[in-house]
Amino acid sequence: MTEHLGTDGKNHLQRLASLRRPLAAIALCCSVAVSLQGCVEMMVGGAVMGSLAATDRRTFGAQTEDKTIVFKGESRVSKLIGEAGHVNVNSFNRKVLLTGEVRDEAMKAAVEREINAIENVASVVNELEIAGVSSFSSRSNDTLITGKVKAAFVDAKDLFANSIKVVTERGNVYLMGLVTQTEGARAAEVTRNVGGVQKVIKVFDYITEDELRQLSTTQDKQTAR
Structure with a gap:
């Protein structure tokens, strides 16, 4: 389809492609951040639960x-x-x-x-x-x-x-x-x-x-x- 586009059309597609890359990077970073947050919560939660269990005198x-x-x-x-x-x-x-x-x-x-x-x-x-x-x-x-x-x-x-x-x-x-x-x-x-x-x-x-x-x-x- 691109062969039917003029110079302006090709430039427009190039600009869109250049925009997609940083947007994809941002999306990836957000996904990683959310995953890390979940890991941190699990680690903190595990530490708290471990501490509480340790203070319980029952086996x-x-x-x-x-x-x-x-x-x-x-x-x-x-x-x-x-x-x-x-x-x-x-x-x-x-x-x-x-x-x-x-x-x-x-x-x-x-x-x-x-x-x-x-x-x-x-x-x-x-x-x-x-x-x-x-x-x-x-x-x-x-x-x-x-x-x-x-x-x-x-x-x-x-x-x-x-x-x-x-x-x-x-x-x-x-x-x-x-x-x-x-x-x-x-x-x-x-x-x-x-x-x-x-x-x-x-x-x-x-x-x-x-x-x-x-x-x-x-x-x-x-x-x-």
């Missing part, structure tokens, strides 16, 4: 089992109670905490049996209430309280916030984790001073000061690798 195996227990527990409970109740399943170091509301004592016992039947569950703390299903506003308030308690742990400086799991139900705060007696008492004290908290229930697994030092040494070695 990686226990962490994985806890996630599996919660997944299976929520699925089984949902099928068991349907719309007749509201049950939260939390697991820390294979100890399961049940909170929420159920219709009657029979349903409360049935839920506990169902959870106990899950593989790797070490024990069940059944804190289910015989009551009507809690409202959305009540659950939203519980979420707010949980956030405030976690923030208070961070502000306290002398607590390892990532070693403690906070569960709130109807203003009652349940504390789970692997802690020493001193840490458990301190965590409960801090929690009681948070606005909106009705009661503090400790569901801790206690370790000695020597066991804590051993855990810290092991985690330091794992982090160094």
Whole structure:
């Protein structure tokens, strides 16, 4: 087709071709920049997740089992109670905490049996209430309280916030984790001073000061690798 174009036409095509090259380069640079940004985010995210995992005193195996227990527990409970109740399943170091509301004592016992039947569950703390299903506003308030308690742990400086799991139900705060007696008492004290908290229930697994030092040494070695 170019043989039918005059000089002006050929010059015009040459100018277009010269424009395409820098535009293509710009597009390539943008693509590379986006890819690099994704890589950086993955690297930073991985570093953060690695750091958080290192401060969790459970073994990686226990962490994985806890996630599996919660997944299976929520699925089984949902099928068991349907719309007749509201049950939260939390697991820390294979100890399961049940909170929420159920219709009657029979349903409360049935839920506990169902959870106990899950593989790797070490024990069940059944804190289910015989009551009507809690409202959305009540659950939203519980979420707010949980956030405030976690923030208070961070502000306290002398607590390892990532070693403690906070569960709130109807203003009652349940504390789970692997802690020493001193840490458990301190965590409960801090929690009681948070606005909106009705009661503090400790569901801790206690370790000695020597066991804590051993855990810290092991985690330091794992982090160094």
